[in-house]
Amino acid sequence: MATHSRSWRPPTHLPFSALDLAGSSTSALATLPEVLTAREAAAILRVGRNQLYQAVGRGELGAVRIGRSIRIPKQALLDLLAAASAPPASDE
Numbered sequence: 001m002a003t004h005s006r007s008w009r010p011p012t013h014l015p016f017s018a019l020d021l022a023g024s025s026t027s028a029l030a031t032l033p034e035v036l037t038a039r040e041a042a043a044i045l046r047v048g049r050n051q052l053y054q055a056v057g058r059g060e061l062g063a064v065r066i067g068r069s070i071r072i073p074k075q076a077l078l079d080l081l082a083a084a085s086a087p088p089a090s091d092e
Helices: 018-022 026-030 037-046 049-058 074-085
Strands: 036-038 064-066 068-073
Touching: 018 026, 026 064, 036 074, 037 049, 037 068, 037 074, 064 074
Parallel strands: none
Antiparallel strands: 036 068, 064 068
């Protein structure tokens, strides 16, 4: 019985490089389409699609449902990244 390597590989069909976007440079983020598929958003965040769907279900990431499909607005992705990099609020 042959064993298969199940290591994750970034999708090759994306219209942008997820690795270029990982640095969160403004110019790279500006090239994103206004609406992303779950696969595209997961590649940018470097998480699996299931983790992305769970984040949507918890309300951590905004999404638009169209039938059985979901699409992630670019602004929702940017908001998530901004919230993750914002300093914690002080309780003074």
